[in-house]
Amino acid sequence: MMVKVWRALVEVTQPNGPGSDHALIEPLGAAFAELNLPPAFLERIQTAVTEAIRRVWQHDTDHAAHLTVAAQVLHVDGGQMGQSWGFFLVEKRLENTADRRIEVLLYPEVR
Numbered sequence: 496m497m498v499k500v501w502r503a504l505v506e507v508t509q510p511n512g513p514g515s516d517h518a519l520i521e522p523l524g525a526a527f528a529e530l531n532l533p534p535a536f537l538e539r540i541q542t543a544v545t546e547a548i549r550r551v552w553q554h555d556t557d558h559a560a561h562l563t564v565a566a567q568v569l570h571v572d573g574g575q576m577g578q579s580w581g582f583f584l585v586e587k588r589l590e591n592t593a594d595r596r597i598e599v600l601l602y603p604e605v606r
Contacts, residue, residue: 499569501600504529506565508594516548519564523599526566530601544599551595561594569602 505526509515520541527537544564551562 501567502570504566504568506563508561508563510561511552515552515562516545519548519562520545523564523566527601530568540599540601544597547597551597563594563596564599565596566599566601569600 505522507519507522509518523544524537524541527540532540548562548564
């Protein structure tokens with residue numbers, strides 16, 4: 496029987512300001528390193544998240560005070576991991592605040 500469980504990798508909150516995107520990306524990269532992802536895949540994730548962070552702060556009419564980047568991975572027990580991974584970025588507004596959140600969800604293709 497295959498058991499699928501979402502496992503949190505990292506959650507980082509950073510106020511808006513110069514260099515904030517790097518302060519959010521560095522812990523994300525460190526968290527993904529433990530998954531032994533191919534370097535090219537890790538680079539694509541970091542590029543996509545960096546762009547999402549910049550868009551939140553550039554196009555946000557409320558001028559988000561803080562941005563949280565959270566990452567989770569789908570951990571599968573009892574299944575063999577395939578070669579490919581899926582990647583989704585979800586941006587949502589937290590109720591009653593100017594803060595924003597980007598969630599990074601990774602899932603392995605299971606054979």
